[in-house]
Amino acid sequence: MPRNGKALRITLVVAAAALLGVVAVAAASAAGAKSSATTLTGAGSSLVAPAVSGVWGPAYSSAHGVNVNYSSIGSGKGIAAITARTVDFGASDAPLTQPQGAACNGCVQVPWALAGTGPVENIPGINGLQLKLTGAVLAKIYLGQITNWDDPAIKALNKGLNLPNKSITVVHRSDGSGDTYVFTDYLSKISKTWATKVGKATTVNWPTGIGGNGNAGVSAQVNSTPGSIGYVSTFYVVQNHLHMVRMLNRAGHYVYPSVKSIESAARALKKVPSKTAGISITDPPKTKKYANAWVMATFTYIIVPANSAKGADLRSFIDWALEPAQQQSIQRLIFAPLPKLVVNAAKQRVKQIQ
Amino acid sequence: MSTYDATGNATRRPFSGRRVRPGDLILQVVAGLAALGSVVLVGLIAYKVIEGSRLSLSTFGLSFLTTTTWDPVHNQFGAASLIFGTVVTSIGALILATPLALGVALFLTELAPSWIRGPVTALVETLAAVPSVVIGLWGIIVLGPVLRDDVMPKLHSGLGFIPIFGPSSTGATIFTAIVVLTIMILPIISSISRELFLGVPSELKEAALGLGTTRWEMVRGVIFPYARGGIAAAMILGLGRALGEAIAVAQVIGAFNGPIHANFFGPGNTLAAWIATEFSNAAGLELSSLFYCALILLVFSLLVNLLAQWIVRRVAKKQGLAQ
Amino acid sequence: MSAADFSALQRPNDRLRRRRVANRGMEILAWLAAAIAVGILGIVVWSVAKRGAAALNLGLITKSQVQFALPGAAEGGLANAFAGSLVVVGLATLIALPVGILVAIYVNEFAPPSIRSFVGLTLDVLNGIPAIVIGIFVFGLLVVGHGYSGYAGGFALAVLMLPLVARTSIEVLLLVPGSLREASLGLGVPRWRTTLGIVLPQAIGGIITGAVLAVARVAGETAPLLLTCAVGVSNNADFNPTHPLQTVPTAIFELSESALPADHARAWAAAFVLLMFILVTSLTARWLAERTRRKLRRAA
Numbered sequence: 012m013p014r015n016g017k018a019l020r021i022t023l024v025v026a027a028a029a030l031l032g033v034v035a036v037a038a039a040s041a042a043g044a045k046s047s048a049t050t051l052t053g054a055g056s057s058l059v060a061p062a063v064s065g066v067w068g069p070a071y072s073s074a075h076g077v078n079v080n081y082s083s084i085g086s087g088k089g090i091a092a093i094t095a096r097t098v099d100f101g102a103s104d105a106p107l108t109q110p111q112g113a114a115c116n117g118c119v120q121v122p123w124a125l126a127g128t129g130p131v132e133n134i135p136g137i138n139g140l141q142l143k144l145t146g147a148v149l150a151k152i153y154l155g156q157i158t159n160w161d162d163p164a165i166k167a168l169n170k171g172l173n174l175p176n177k178s179i180t181v182v183h184r185s186d187g188s189g190d191t192y193v194f195t196d197y198l199s200k201i202s203k204t205w206a207t208k209v210g211k212a213t214t215v216n217w218p219t220g221i222g223g224n225g226n227a228g229v230s231a232q233v234n235s236t237p238g239s240i241g242y243v244s245t246f247y248v249v250q251n252h253l254h255m256v257r258m259l260n261r262a263g264h265y266v267y268p269s270v271k272s273i274e275s276a277a278r279a280l281k282k283v284p285s286k287t288a289g290i291s292i293t294d295p296p297k298t299k300k301y302a303n304a305w306v307m308a309t310f311t312y313i314i315v316p317a318n319s320a321k322g323a324d325l326r327s328f329i330d331w332a333l334e335p336a337q338q339q340s341i342q343r344l345i346f347a348p349l350p351k352l353v354v355n356a357a358k359q360r361v362k363q364i365q
Numbered sequence: 366m367s368t369y370d371a372t373g374n375a376t377r378r379p380f381s382g383r384r385v386r387p388g389d390l391i392l393q394v395v396a397g398l399a400a401l402g403s404v405v406l407v408g409l410i411a412y413k414v415i416e417g418s419r420l421s422l423s424t425f426g427l428s429f430l431t432t433t434t435w436d437p438v439h440n441q442f443g444a445a446s447l448i449f450g451t452v453v454t455s456i457g458a459l460i461l462a463t464p465l466a467l468g469v470a471l472f473l474t475e476l477a478p479s480w481i482r483g484p485v486t487a488l489v490e491t492l493a494a495v496p497s498v499v500i501g502l503w504g505i506i507v508l509g510p511v512l513r514d515d516v517m518p519k520l521h522s523g524l525g526f527i528p529i530f531g532p533s534s535t536g537a538t539i540f541t542a543i544v545v546l547t548i549m550i551l552p553i554i555s556s557i558s559r560e561l562f563l564g565v566p567s568e569l570k571e572a573a574l575g576l577g578t579t580r581w582e583m584v585r586g587v588i589f590p591y592a593r594g595g596i597a598a599a600m601i602l603g604l605g606r607a608l609g610e611a612i613a614v615a616q617v618i619g620a621f622n623g624p625i626h627a628n629f630f631g632p633g634n635t636l637a638a639w640i641a642t643e644f645s646n647a648a649g650l651e652l653s654s655l656f657y658c659a660l661i662l663l664v665f666s667l668l669v670n671l672l673a674q675w676i677v678r679r680v681a682k683k684q685g686l687a688q
Numbered sequence: 689m690s691a692a693d694f695s696a697l698q699r700p701n702d703r704l705r706r707r708r709v710a711n712r713g714m715e716i717l718a719w720l721a722a723a724i725a726v727g728i729l730g731i732v733v734w735s736v737a738k739r740g741a742a743a744l745n746l747g748l749i750t751k752s753q754v755q756f757a758l759p760g761a762a763e764g765g766l767a768n769a770f771a772g773s774l775v776v777v778g779l780a781t782l783i784a785l786p787v788g789i790l791v792a793i794y795v796n797e798f799a800p801p802s803i804r805s806f807v808g809l810t811l812d813v814l815n816g817i818p819a820i821v822i823g824i825f826v827f828g829l830l831v832v833g834h835g836y837s838g839y840a841g842g843f844a845l846a847v848l849m850l851p852l853v854a855r856t857s858i859e860v861l862l863l864v865p866g867s868l869r870e871a872s873l874g875l876g877v878p879r880w881r882t883t884l885g886i887v888l889p890q891a892i893g894g895i896i897t898g899a900v901l902a903v904a905r906v907a908g909e910t911a912p913l914l915l916t917c918a919v920g921v922s923n924n925a926d927f928n929p930t931h932p933l934q935t936v937p938t939a940i941f942e943l944s945e946s947a948l949p950a951d952h953a954r955a956w957a958a959a960f961v962l963l964m965f966i967l968v969t970s971l972t973a974r975w976l977a978e979r980t981r982r983k984l985r986r987a988a
Contacts, residue, residue, distance in 0.1 A: 052932075054920040064923075080922045087646030088919065094648070097835035097932075098920045114648065180534045185620035187646030209438065214646070216436035221537055221632040222620025223945070224642060230947035235510065236535040251947045388880035396794035399787050400803075403850060404810045410817060410825045417828055468721020476718055485726060492729040494966050496908020498937045499736060499959040502944040506952060507735050548728055555725070579711035609818025611911040612937075616944055637820045641911050644824065645919060659824050663817065670816030674809070 049324055054082040055089015055102035056189045057226040058244035059124050059311045062341040063102065067332055070340065075331070077324055085225055087187010087213040093118065093314050099321050101314040104189020105213045106289020117317045121360045122290060122310040123332050125277055125347045128190040129268040129307060131253040132240045133233050134160055135175055139254035143168050143265050146201035146258065146294070146306065152240060153181055154204065155219035160238065168259075175238075182232045182241035185222025187213040193309040194242045197293040242307075245273075245345035258306045261297030272305035274347040279304065283356035290353070310353065315364055322365045329361050414663055417656030424650060429657055435622045437647075442654035444661060449625045450633040451665070454539060454614065455607040457629075458546035463600055465547075466554035471584060474562040486559070493552035501616030504545045509536025509617060512544070517630045531628030537619035539633040545613050550603035557599035561592040594680030601673040605666050611637035636662045733963075740960025743953035748961070752924040753934065763950060764923070766958055771925035772838065772933030776917060777907055779842025779929060780849055785899050787846075788853030789888075792895075795854075796861040797883050808858075815851035822847050823912030831916055838929030841917025845909060849902040856898025860891040860980065893980030900973035904966045910937040936962050 053063065060083030068079040084092075086103035093101030094115045107120055130149060132142050144152075148164050151157045157164055160174045184191045195211035209215050221236075223229035226243045230251040233241040240256070245268045248255055257265040266272050279295040289312070295304040313332075315325045331337060338348040349357070421429065425442065432443025469489060473482055513536035524530040533540075565588050573583040589596075619632025622639060636658045647655050747765045754764025791811075795804050822844055830840040864887050872882040888895075918938040926933060936958050943955035 050922070052920050052922075078922075080920070082920045084919060085646060091646050091648055092920060095832065095835070097831070110649065178532060178534055185642050187643075212438045214437045214643070214651075216434060216438065216441075217621075217623060219623065220621065221535060222622075222642075224615075224620070225945065227942075227946040227948075227951075231505075231945055232535070232537065234947050236513075236537075238534050247947075386878045386880065388878050392793070392880040392883060393798050396790045396798060399790035400794040400799070400807050402787065403791055403814065403854070404807065406847065406850075407810050407814050407817075409829075410821065413825050413828045414821065417824070465721045465725055468718045469725045472718045472722035476715060477722070485722060488726055488729050490970075491733065491967065492725075494904065494970055495732060495736075495963060496910070496937060496966065498908065498910045498940045498944070499963060500732065502940055502955055502959055503732050503735050505944050507731070548732065551725060551728075579707050581711040581714040582707065584714070605816055609820065611818070611820040612914075612941060616941070637818055637911075640820050640824065641914060644827070644915055656824065659821050663821050666816050666818055666821075667813065670813060674812060 049076075049321070050078040050080055051100065051321060051324060051328060052080045052098045053089075053100040053102060053313075054084050054092045054098045055314075056086045056104050056311055057083040058086075058104050058126055058128070058189055058246075058309075059102050061246040061250075061344045062124055062346055065344065066341050067337065070337070071328060071331060075327070077328065079328070083225065085184070085186040085213075086189030086192065090115070090187070090213075090314065093316070096316065099315070099319070100325060102311065103213075103314060104309050104311040105192030106312060107314065108212075115314070115316075118314050119317050119360055119363050120289070120312045120314050121329055121357050122349065122353055123313045123329060123357065124311045124338075124341065125273060125308065125349050125353075126311060126345060127245050127268040127273045127276075127305050127308040128193045128242050129245060129248060129305075130240060130242050130256040130258065131230075131233055131248055132256050133237055133254065134177065135237050136173060137254065140257055140267055141169075141172060142254070142256045144256055144258055146197065149258070150198045150202035150205045152179055153183070153198065153218070153220070154202075154208070155181070177238040180236050180239040181217075181220030182223055182229050182236070182239050183217050183220050184214075184226075184229060185224050186228075188225075189213060189309070189311065190226065190242060190244050191215065193293060193307050196291055197307045200294040245269075249345060260295060260301065260304055260306050262295075262299060262302045262304065263297070264302050266303055266305055268305045268307070268345065270342055270345060270347045272303050273308040273345075274350075275301055276304040276306070276308035277310075277347060277350050277353070280350065280352060283353060308347075310349075317363055318365050326361055326364045329364075330358070333357055333361075411663065414656055414660050418653055418660045420650060420653035421657040422653075422660075425654075425657075429654070430661070433624050435654075437651050440650050442651060442657075444636065444654075444658050446622050446625050447634055447636045447639050447658060448661065450539065450618070451608060451635040451637070451662075453629070453633070454542045454546055454618070454635055455604055457539075457543040458550055458607045459600060459604050461543065461547040462551045462554055462603060466551050466599075466603075467558055467596070469551075469555045470558035470562055471588075473559050475580060475584065489552050489555055492548070493556065497549060497610060497613040498616075500545055500548060501613035504541060504613060504617040505536075508544060509541055512536055512538070512541055521630060528627040529629040531630050533628075533630035535619065535632065537617055537632055539618060539629045539631065542614045542618040542633070542635070543629070545617055546607045546610060549610065549613065550606050553606060554596075554599045554603045557602070558592065558596055561595040561599075562588055565591045594676050594683070598673045598676040598680070601669055601676065605669040605673065608665050608669065609637055609662065611635075611641040614638040615641050736956060736959050736963055739953070739956035740958075740963075743957035744960060745957075748954070748957055753939070754923065766934075766936070766939055766954060767925040768922055768934045769936045769939035769958065770961075771927050772917075772921070773907070773935040773937075775838050775927050775929055775933060776841040776845060776913065776935055777903060779838065780845035780906060781899065781903055783843065783846035784849035784853050784902065788850050788899075789857050789895060791850075791854040792857030792861055793883060793888075795858050797879070797887075808855075811851040811854050814847070815855075818911075819848060819909055820911040820915075823915035826912060827915045836917050836919045836932035838917055838931065838933040841913045841933060841935070842929065844912035844916050845906045848906050848909060848912065849899075852902035852905060853895075853898050856901070857891070857895045860894030860898070861887065863894070863981075864890045891980075893976050893983070897973045897977040897980065900969050900976070904969040904973070907966055907969075908937055908962060910941050913938050914941070 063081045068081060072078050086105050089101040089103050090111055092098045159178050161176045166174060192213050195215055199206040199211045223232040226247045229241045229243050230247050233239045255267045257267045260266050276292050276295045279292055290310050292308050294306055295301040313329060333354050429443050431445050433446040434441045434443050473486060517533035520530050521532060569587050570583055573587045614635050615638035618634055618638055620634060621632035622634045640655050640658055644655055749770055750767055751765030752767045795807050826840055826844040830843060869882055869887060872886050913935050917933050920932045921934040940955050940958050943951040
C-alpha cells in the first residue's frame, strides 16, 4: 500500500542515518584506540588508582604491549569483583579477611605499593598543615563526641589558631574502602571505644557524618562543606588542593603524609607475616627512629587468582611493578618505594601465581 | 470449510475439522510464548529478590524493619533508617509537588491564554524527559550550594524551633533530596491532571458558570470532584516514582545510614540509594540484607502500583456509568 | 430607597466580593505555580545548556576517558561512554522490540479477554518495578558467575523497555480498523499472514513511535547499568558486549561525584548531549505518532 510506505521509508532513512553516525564514531574512535592486544582488567582501590591508571598502565602498555584497564571503584568492590572473577585482578588497601580469603578461593595477595591516608579539613580561616590533632581527639570527632571546632580539646592542641565556632561535619566513605580500613585500623589502635563500638573494616557503622563515594566523593564533600573534616589518600590531597591535618605520632611529633614520612613508617615492619595475611603499619612505635613516621601509612595489595588463564601475564605485570624503577616512577604521586623486605616477600608470593 | 459466519466475521469452532494452518499456529505459539515470558519475568524477578534475601530474612526476620544499625563489622543489619528516609523523601516530595502540579494543570486548562499553553506544556514535558542522573548532577552542583548557603540557614534561623528545620552545614541533605524528587515527579502529576481536567465535560463546567459561580468555585465544585480519582491515581504514580528513585537521591542525600533523626537539613538515605551505592561491594549477610531492602522496596512499589490501578479502574467504571 | 433596602443589597455584595477575592487569589496561585514550575525547569535546562555547551567539543566523542589527568597530561574525552551507550541501548532495543510486538500481537489477536487483562496487568506491574530492583535481578541472573558485560546491561534495559513497547504496540494495534482484518480474512488470507502482512504494517509507525519513546526513556537510566555493566570498564571506546562497558549515564554519575571542575565540565557536556538526544528522539516519536494517527483515521 502506498500510504504506509512513506512513514516506513522515513523511519528507515532516519535509522540508516543513525547507523552511519554510529559507524563514523566507531571508525573515529577505533583510529584512536589501541590495537587488540592482551588486556588485563582490574578494579578496586582508589588509593592505588593514580599509580595504576596514571603511570603504570600506560608505561607497561608501551613497554610490553599489554593493555591494563583499571577501574577505581573502591577496595570493597575490588575484592568482590576478583572473588566473582569478573576482573583479572583486584586491588585493595585492606587485606582480605579470613572469610573473604576463603570466598576468594585460592587468591594470592601481593603488596605492590606503599602510600597513606590522611585527614583533611575545610575550616574557614584555617589553611593547610595548620590544624594539629591527636588520634584520641580524631576518634572523639568521628564518634560524634566532639561536635564543634572551638571545643576545648581541639583548642588545647592548637593554641594560637583562631578556631571558629562552627559545627564539625564529619565526612567518611560511603563505599567499601581501603582508606576506611586504614583509618579505622589506626583509630582502633588509639581508642578502645572505637575498637569495640565501631571496629575496623572497609565499611563500618559510622556513628555520625555524611558519606562520599570514593576518594573523589569525599574530596568533593570536604571541598564544598565549610567546617568539614574527612580522610583521603595522599594523591587526592594534592590533586584537589585539600588542607592536610597534622597528626601527633607516638614519637611525639606532629607529622603529615609525605613520601618521607610514609617511608619512615614502613621501616617499622620487621617481618612480613604469613603468606596471605596483610601488613599493618599504622600508629608506628615511639622510638626516636620513627620521629617522622606518618600514622596512617598503608601497603596496598593486588589480588589475583593463584590459577588463571592470564597467570603468566599477571605475574610479569606484578614483577614489573615491583622493580625499583617502577616504584620510583610513582613517587611524585606520593607513593613511597616498597622496603626491600616487602619486595622480597612479594616476589615469593608472586611465584605462587600460575 | 466455512470458518466465517453469515456476517463475514471470522470464527473459530472447536473440532470443526478445519485444517489448522501451520503459520497461524506458529504465530500464536510464538506470540503466546512472548506473553508468557513477560509473566514469567515478573515472577522470576520476585523469586530472585526473595531468594537473595532469604539469609537475611531468617537471621533478622521482622526486626530488620525496626533496627537502625547497619554494621558490617558486627554483622548486624537493619533498614529502619532507610525506610524512614524513603518514606520521608517520597511523601515530602509528594506534598511539595502536588499543589504545584495541580496549579500548573489548572493554569494550562483554565487560565492561560492559548499562545502560552503550547510552549508551557512542551516545557513541562521536557522536564519529564530529563534523566535522573542529570537532575542529580544539577542538584549537586547548582542546588546544593544554594540550599546550603542561603535557603537552609534562613529557614533554620526563622523556623528553627521546628525540629525538621535543624542546623545545616552541607548541601547534601534530606531536604535537597526532597526538592530533587519534587522536580522529578511534578511533570508526571501535572500531565495526568491536565489530561483529566481537559476531559471534564464542558457542559458541566458551563452549567456551573451559568449559575453564577466564580471560576475557582467551578474548579472546586465541578473539576476537582470529577477528576478526584484520577488525581489520586496521578499522585500515587508520582509517589511510586519517588520511592524507586535511586540515582538522583544517592547523589544529593549525603549517604548517612545511622540513627533516625528529625532534622531534614541533615543527611539521610533511602532504600534505593543505599542499594545502588553498597551493592557491588557487599557479600554474605550484608548482600542478603541488601536483597531484603530490595524486597521491601518491591513490596512498597507493588502496593503503590496496584493501588493506583485500582483507583483508575474504579474511576473509569464510575465515569462509564455516568456517561 | 429606604435604609433597609440598601443593607439588603449590601450583604450579598460582601459575599460576592469575598468570592471574587478568593477566585482572584486562586488564579494568582495557579499562575504562581506555573511560574515556579517553568522557572525550575528553565533553571535546570539552562544550567545544562550553558555549562554543557561551554564544555562541548569533538574531543568528547573521539578521545578516550582519562581517569587520572596528571598535571601536564592531556584531558580525556568520553569516547568509551558513547560507544558503550550505543551498544547497550542498541542491544536493549533488539531484544525488547520484537518481544514487545509479539506480546502485543498475542494480546490483540489471540488472547481471550481474561488473559488479555492479566497480561496487561503484568505489564503494568513490570513497569512499576524500580529500575534498581531490575538491576539486582539481572545481576543475580546474568552477572553472577559470568561477569559484568554489555549483554547484561542491554538485557536490564530491555526489561525496562518491554512494558513501554508492548503497551504502545497494543494501543496502536487496537487502532487498526477491524474491517481491514475482516476483509483480508474474508479473502481467504491466513490469520498469520493477515496479522504480519496487513495489520502490522498499518501500525508500524505507531509501534516505532513507542519504541523510540522507550529508547528515550532508557537512554538515561543509570541504576541498572551500575549493577550489571559498568564495573571494570575500559578507558578506550569498546564496542564488545561481552566486556563491561561504560555508558553515558554512568559516566555522568561518576564525574558528578568528583571534586575536580574539569570532571564537572565533562559531566555537563555529556548531560547536554544526552538531553539533546532524548529530546530529539521524543520529538521525532511524537511527530511520527501524529502522522500514524492521522493516517489511520483516514483509513478508517
